[in-house]
Amino acid sequence: MIQRGITSWLDEEYIPQDIHSKLGSRAAELYAEMKEANEDADVGDVILKIGSELMDYDMKEAFVGPYDVANRVGSILLELQSDESG
DSSP states (O other): OHHHHHHHHHHHHSOOOHHHHHHHHHHHHHHHHHHHHOTTOOHHHHHHHHHHHHTTSOOTTSSSOHHHHHHHHHHHHHHHHHHHHO
16 A cells, blocks of 8 residues: 555656665654564654664655655555545
């Protein structure tokens, strides 16, 4: 969900690039690691963790920064929560 959401968002917003799927994969990995370590993490915690971890990621080919991606992950999670609650 996160990998596909980030990749699609970036490809639609800009031009399709390999970095988009890499960013989506990395964001999904970071989210999975965080949820495994702390199941009670809220969306704000997820945004901060992903944004800070992506600060060291090579994003020079992307048209966005680490916290743009992290905020989009937060939006995806909130959309999923909204869909689940009905």
